[in-house]
Amino acid sequence: MREISIIFLPILLVAVIQAFPSKPLRQSSCGYESCHPVKDGFINVHIVPHTHDDVGWLKTVDQYYYGSNTNNQRAGVQYILQTVMDSLRKNEDRRFIYVETAFFWKWWIKQSDSIKEEVKNYVNNGRLEFIGGGWSMNDEAATHYHSIIDQMAWGLRRLNDTFGECGRPKIGWQIDPFGHSKEMANIFAQLGFDGFLVGRIDYQEKDYRWKTQTPEMVWRGSKSLGESTDIFTGVLYNRYSPPPGFCFDLLCSDTPFIDDPKSFEYNVDDRVNDFINYVTEASKVYTTNNILITMGDDFNYQDAEAWFINLDKLIYYVNQRQETGSKFNLIYSTPSCYVKAVNEETQNQNWLLKEDDFFPYASDEHSYWTGYFISRPAVKRFERIGNNFLQVCKQLYTLADLGADDSQELNDLREVMGVLQHHDAVAGTEKQHVADDYSRQLQRALNECANITSTALNKLLSVKSSTGKSVSEKLPLNSCLLANVSQCAISENSDTFVVTIYNPLSRAVNKVVTLPVKDGNYDVLDQDGNSLTIDVLPIPSYVANIPGRASSATHDLYFVAEDVPPLGWKSFIVSSSQSNKKKSISSSKPNSDSGSAFKIDDNGLVNSVTINGVTIELDQNFYYYNGFVGDNSNSDKRSSGAYVFRPDGDIKKVSEQATVSTVEGQLVFEARQQFNDYVSQTVRVNTIESYIEFDWIIGPIPTNDPNGIEIVSRYSTKLATNGTFYTDSNGKEMLKRVRDYRPMWDLKNSESASGNYYPITAKIAIKDEEQGIEVAVLNDRAQGGGSLNDGEVEIMIHRNCLHDDAFGVGEALNEQAFGQGLVIRGSHYITVGSTSDDNGESISAIEKDIAQRKLLDAWTFLTPLETTIEDYKSKYLMTYSGLNNDLPKNIQILTLEPWKDSTYLLRIEHVFDNDEDSSLSEPVLVKLKDLFVGFNIASLKETTLGGNQWLKDSKRLKFNTNSKLKEVLNINDKTDSSKAKTSNLQDDIDNLEIVLNPSDIRTFIIDITRI
Known part of the structure; x- marks a missing residue:
């Protein structure tokens, strides 16, 4: 993605063919063996031809691929790939790298056999090399590690299936994302990559690294896993x-x-002089005799020969200067060859060790790219739902034995979810019509995978006769994706219906089920015919009036699905009833029977909470910033926009008070707050959860304020936090943040709010070390925020920016739906507890449990009941588990999916870091034998994280590190991150027993035998 407007000028290109000295053809193989040799005693300039192809941004994915919609951008990926292959044919020295597997695959499946063989030859000889290799170049702020792993694995699998070992990427190539996460370094290391090259870092950090010759480093991706996650990382010279x-x-x-x-136009000497001057300056920044120069940009090489003709000449004429004393040696190269050359040159060099991340990213003093942490919140939530359902779909496909290999319906959701991870997709930095297309693609893919879940559940639900044949008819099993606006046709319009709750986690869970219904009395029966306790609460007016809602429901029905089995379900039957069930009543007090409670002050605002036996003062209210408006002509005049969050003045309260009403049932207590016309909220506790839910509805945001309105929810306590708070890294490890501080350089922060905003994928927390109290806010989608004052947590939840920030998207961020401003409904989950686990479960364990259950929520399927309850129960299983036993609380099946050649992919993770919990942060022996109900694992073989290389074959390049770094940074906690926690436990593969250390993710290809 370019930061400047692209001006297209008509160019008449005349190709002058120059006769270069011919070289004998040489036999070469792929990988490092195919690299052009470097010259000792010279500065070797690695010329890397590349194109950066956004998987959607100013145009949709298809518009980019086919080259349509040229008014927005002149870009056609099919032309790039075709003309690059033509150019590689003309000179065996030429090299080219390609990154986005989504586009390559779209092109590849349309090629003839002869073209495919030619391309395979290029790959096998290292002339075409795949770098990165994910389905897209994912964002690193708004993405969850679960989805990053999935999209990387799917892209790598396609390359592996097509090209084998020569198609396996070795380098992470994140040249355009707007900041870089520590977890991304961890993932690349576990994928078996040798290096990680980035394009964007904060302008102050770049200045510091350029001056101190430290643009290269070794990045430690995980404090728990230690040195095994070290990866060489370099910052590119010109992005x-x-x-x-x-x-x-x-x-x-x-x-x-x-x-x-x-020719009177002859310019070789001047061109060579200019280039040598450039690389002379570049060589002063780096510490080795190898530097990488990128030759390409957004959607370049649509006529590849124009590039290659000139690169051939550049290399030839610059190298001719060696005869007169030049020390520069230019070679066609790739990122892999560059990293390999650096490694060979620096065997005895110690690199600086990095243990933090590259957030937030600022391109100048008033341009902190922290607005995109929140931009397009509906897309961000929809993506999270997509991941939830993708895991359900994969699991059910496997459990029900729907086929030896995956189906196209499953692949479609895999691929769309891969596209959604792109750094202009879930990031929210795409044009509106592109955002609409992403959502349209995801909805279609969800519908297709719903065919799989329906088929799978019907197969598993059916009671088998003695002959093994199903004795039941196919049931409709529908999801209600609009339940977030209290809309669901089946629950609204059916007198009797079945609710099937599927649990994708590896342990049993309790879930509060919420369904929109019409006014009336209802019974909910479990598999034993027991009538459950329910609440039927009136739908708040601010929910009922959400634009676009088309529902006859007037109430929400609540009940608790207890002990839903792992990788399994429980079914419940809901029916209209004539009995006089207890209905909701008005109340002025929270439900004292609940483990969680809150108090409301005279202004209708929350002012204290009690959770997990801890009571603290906690004030919650909504605030807003006005966005700065300028003409973007310089840094001082930068507008707040899709990328940049830049407030104009101090934060303001939405309202000093809220109109409040309360509703109490037997399971749920709610305080319903109306702050103004576009901000309302339900504060909710129930009888089973160790959190308080703040369920907010924002919008339509008024557009009569020309500066735009950017809305935050702020939680204020009296905890002493000393400028410190904690945010997650892509939902995995927590990172310590210190206000107005960066560990590498002395920060000069000219934007006090946005300069202290960080991505919040799953959780933000503050601690009072003296009192031993922690407060955490967990969210239902990626957001951004920080702790701008001690004891406070601030999270932005919705924004409209009526002016573009001039970083490329070219339009204001002012989302519309149903003819008016977009309305967002979402939740924060607040929990409080002791940082010590001396008296029971630690707060970290409680937070981890909440985060898991929100990421992989139990999925609700609804079926209208066309027969009697007795007949249904005789034909269909009301409960089922895919596991014979729950896994321990600290162990989770991250992935279970069909793979290829009748095998399956199994990922198992230890969900705790090595210092999170005194008992749960211990290594665990996991027994896989007889774990699954429907099949046995016959054999398993471990791979790298992506499933595309046997782990025993992964031999990563080693880069030495500077062991004194911790004294320099002085920011990490007392945990010694250089050492992973170990134990005496050992794998026993023959007996299918594996050991998981804290933060481990282990990946296996398994052969199974169906039972």
Whole structure:
């Protein structure tokens, strides 16, 4: 994604063919063996031809691939791939890298057998190399590690299936995401990658690293896993663009090489001088005799020969200067060859060790790219739902034995979810019509995977006769994706219906089920015919009036599904009843029977909470910032926009008070607050949860304020936090943050709010070390925020920006739906507890449990009942588990899915870090024998995280580190991150027993025998 507007000028390109000395053809193989040799005693300049192809941004995925909608951008990926292959044919020295597997696969499946063989030859000889290899180049702020792993694995699998070992990427290539996460480094290390190259870092950090010659480092991705997650990381010199004046693409207007000495336009000497001056400056930044120069940009190489003709000449003429003393040696190269050359040169060098991350990213003093943490909150929530259902779909496909290999319906959801991870998709930095297309694609893919879940559940639900044949008819099993606006046709319009709750977690869970219904009395029966306790509460007016809601429901029905089995379900039968069940009554007090409670002050605002036996003062209210408006002509005039959060002035309260009403049932107590016309909230406790839910509805945001309105929810306590707070890294490990501080350099923060905003994928927490109290806010989608004052947590939840910030998207962020501003409904889950686990479960364990259950929520399927309850129960199983036993609380099946060649992919993770809990942060022996109900594991073989390489074959390059770094940074907790927790437990693969250390994710290809 470019940061400047692209001006397309008509160019007449005349190709002058220069006769270069011919070289004998040589036999070469892929990988490091195919690298052009470097020259000792020279600065080796690795020329890397590449294109950066956004999987949606200014145009949709299909518009980018086919080259349509040229008014928005002149870009056609099919032309890039075709012309690159034509150019590689002409000179065996040429190299090209490709990154986005989503686009490559779209092109590949349409090629003839002869073209495919030619491309395979390029890959096998290292002339075409895949870098990164994920389905997309994922964002690193708004993405969850679960989805990152999935999208990387799917892209790598496609490459592995097609090209084998030569198609396996070795380098992470995150050149365009707007900041870089520690967990991304961890994932790349566990994928078996040798290096990680990035394009964007904070302008102050870049200045510091350039001055101190530290753009290269070793990044430790996990404090729990220690040195095994170390990965060489480098910052590219010019982000990912070519040197100024050396763009030879049809989209550029730079002067080509004119090398006819008789031409009055002859410019070789000047061109060579300019390039040598450039690489001379670049070489001063790096510490080795190898530097990487990117030759490409957004959607470059649509006429690849224009690039390659000039690169051939550049390399030839610059290298000719060696005869007159030049120390620069240019070679066609790839990121892999560059990292390998650096590794060979620096065997005895100690690299600086990095243990934090690259957030937040600022491109100048008033441009902190922290707005995209929150932009397009509906897309961010929809993506999270997509991941939830994808895991349900994969599991049910496997459990029900729907086929030896996966189906296209499953692949479609895998691929759409891969697209959604792109750094202009879930990030929210795409044009509106592209965001609409992402949602349209995801909805279609969800519908297709719903066919799988329906087929699978019907197969598993059916009671078998003695002959083994099903004795029941196929049931409709529908999801209600609009239940978040209290809309669901089946629960509203059916007198009797079946609710099937599927639990994708590896342990039994309790779930409060909420369904929209019409006014009336209801019975809910479990599998034994017991009538459950229920609440039927009136739907708040601010929910009923959400734009676009088309529902006859007037109430929400609540009941508790207890002990829903792991990888299994429980079914309940809901029916209209004539009995006089206890209905909701008005109350002025929270439900004292609940483990959680809150108090409301005279202004209608929450002012204290009691959770997990701890009571603290906690004030919650909504605030807003006005966005700064400028013409973007310089840093001082930068507008707040899709990328950038830049407030104009101090934060303001939405309202000093709220109109409040309360509703109490037997299971649920709610305080319903109306703050103004566009901000309302339900504060909710129930009898089973160790949190308080703040269920907010925001919108339509008024557009009469020309500065735009950016809304936050703030939770204020009296805890002494000393400028410190904690945020998650892509939902995995927690990172310590210190206000107005960066560990690498002295921060000069000219934006006090946005400069202290961080991505919050799953959780933000504050601690009072003296009192031993922690407060955490967990969320239902990726957001951004921080602790701008001691004892406070601030999270932005919705924003409209009526002016573009001029970083490329080219339109205001002012989302509309149903003819008015977009309305967002979402939840924060607040929990409080002791940082010590001396008297029971630690607060970390409680938070981890909440986070897991919100990420992989128990999924609700509804079926209208067309027969009697007795007849249904005789034909269909009311409860089922895919596991014979629950896994321990600290162990989770991360992935269970069909793979290929009649095998399955199994990932198991230890969900705790090595210092989170005194008991749950211990290594665990997991017995896989007889674990699953429907099949036995016949054999298993371990792979790297992506499932595309046997673990025993992974031999990563080793880079030495500077062991004194911790004294320099002085920010990490007392945990020694250089050592992973170990134990005396050992794998016993023959008996299918594996050991998981804290934070481990282990990946296996398994063969199974159906029972």
